[in-house]
Amino acid sequence: MKIALVHDYLTQRGGAERVFELLCKRYPEADVFTSLYDPEQTIDLNERLVRTTFLQNIPGAAKYFRLMAPFYFPAFRSLDLQDYDLIVSSSTSFAKAVRKRPGAKHICFCHNVTRFLWDTQTYLREYGDYRYFYPLLERVFQMMRKADLAYSQEPDLYVANSSTVVRRIRQTYNKKALLVHYPINDRRFVFSEEKDDFYLASARLISYKRIDVIVEAFNWLGWPLVIMGEGPERERLEAKALRNIRFLGHVSDTERANLLARAHSVIVAALEDYGLVPVEANVSGTPVIAYGAGGVLDTQIPGKTGVFFNRQTPDALQVALLNASEIQWDYDQIRHHALNQFSEDVFFSKIERIIEETCGLHQLRI
Template identity: 70%
Template sequence: MKIALVHDYLTQRGGAERVFELLCKRFPHADIFTSLYDPERTIDLRDRVVNTTALQSIPGASRHFRLFAPLYFPAFRLLELEEYDLVFSSTTSFAKAVRTRDDAMHICFCHNITRFLWDTQTYLRGYKEYQMLSPLLEPIFHQMRKLDLHYASEPNIYVANSSTVAERIQRIYDRPASFINYPIDGSQFEFSAQKEDFYLVSCRLLSYKRVDIIVEAFNWLGWPLVIMGDGPERERLESIALENITFIGHVSDEERTRLFAKARMVIVAALEDYGLVPIEANFSGTPVVSFGAGGVLDTQVPGVTGVFFNRQSPEALHAALIEASQCDWDYHQIRKHALSNFTESAFFQKLDQFLIQTLDSSTADQLGLNTPSLA
């Protein structure tokens, strides 16, 4: 059986690239395809051959990959994948457009819908270039939305990273999607049952992260809060924060690990599609107080790993913090939850089970799914 793995572009290292790295590990003999490849700036594929599109020959394309958005759909359509029996595309935008053989199986790991097309203002409002060029770009985006909907029909099966993204795929693309929660590297976090007297926020200081809610709630409570991270909202947030709140900006990996392990709780006020910070807290044995929508609904267990608040308001967060402070947390159970659900091995087990349920028995046998995992 010939397998192809396809990713939008390998020019950075983010969550989507981490999942593609896991697919490459799970299928070590599969051929790899992408539009642009910069081995110095992305995941380590070692000696694997990476097949690219014609865009790779454009000088500077890998560093300015966002500028080539209108060219990706035609570039992926030109890839030669007719010889492959099973194709996995890993995408937030374009790779789902690959042309496959009629009897081939195309499984799309869709990390999100194409956000710059379907949530343009939210996704691009921070880019000055978009604000200046939006009258010229919007007609192009209009045509690209039509293509995005058309090519969304190409995959046979969709897999999302959370129920929130699965719902979005259904709503925008009119395609059903299963979901498998993606793992993190838990070895980067250390467990501690000895908590110190401070609460922790870890995020970029952007408006949608709603750190203003957290600051106001802790102003009322007077409890010690440490805010880790930087961004355009920092100056405004510092101006309204009382002396019990400390902004520490960026810190070393070692210090970040220590803070996650020692914090009494980690606070998350944003609506995240998936959200890694709550899982990182759980690996550290630390409970989470989070806005109860989005990815946390898949990753957190109320009363076991954390507490939800149902409105993005300081009053709702204040009530949740009081509730959480009265809980008798089992820090070992919190970490066990993370180890059971969000490790690399847990991901491979879920992936294999999904493929067994999805593929015919002959294909599953050829992939070795009825034998111990290759991972």
């Protein structure tokens, strides 16, 4: 069986890219396709040949990949995938639009519905300068929504990473989806029962991650906080942070693993569709204090692996932090939960059964 692996764009390194990296490693003979590829800024594919679209030839497109939004659907439609028996797309937006030949199958790992089209106001809040062009953007987005709905019918099967995304796929695209929690590469993380006296946040420093809520809470508490990650919000956040808060920017994978293992707890204030950071913390033996909505409802057990707060406010987070400080955490149990539910072995045992059944050997029930 000839397989094509397709991702929206390989120009950054986020949770969706880490999942695609696992798929590439699992299927080393599969051909890899994407719209834009910047090997310096994304996952490590070693010497793997990555086939791109005509967008790759536009100067600066990889750096300003968000500005290419109106051209992604035509780019993916232009890919020639007629030789492939199975297409596995990894998409938050565009890769689901690829064409397949009659008789071939297309499984889409949908990390979310196309967010900037269906949650436009939140998207514009993250990129404040765009709001000035909203009237023009909205006309473009109206056309793109029609295309997104049409192309959303291309995959034979959707696989979603959380119950939140399953619901969005059904509501937006009128398609059913299988729920399979995405895994982490547990070999990249270390376990420690010894915790140091600091809390940790790991995220891109953009507005919807709500690092501002975390900073304000720790300003008030005075507890030590370490923040990993880069982004356009860094300067503003650093300006409001007191001396108990340190910003590390980008760190190596080794340093990141050590920080996750040694932190007292990992803080997540964003509404995440799924969120790999809480699972990465758990596999390191570290509890999570998270805004109790979205993907964490699938990955965390209150009082066992983490604590939820119900509003994205400093006050609510402070209460959760104080409550968590009273819990005697079982770090072994936290790690066992992550390994038992979110390991690569668990993930691929489900995925390979799905591929087998989708390709016609059994009737797949959803």
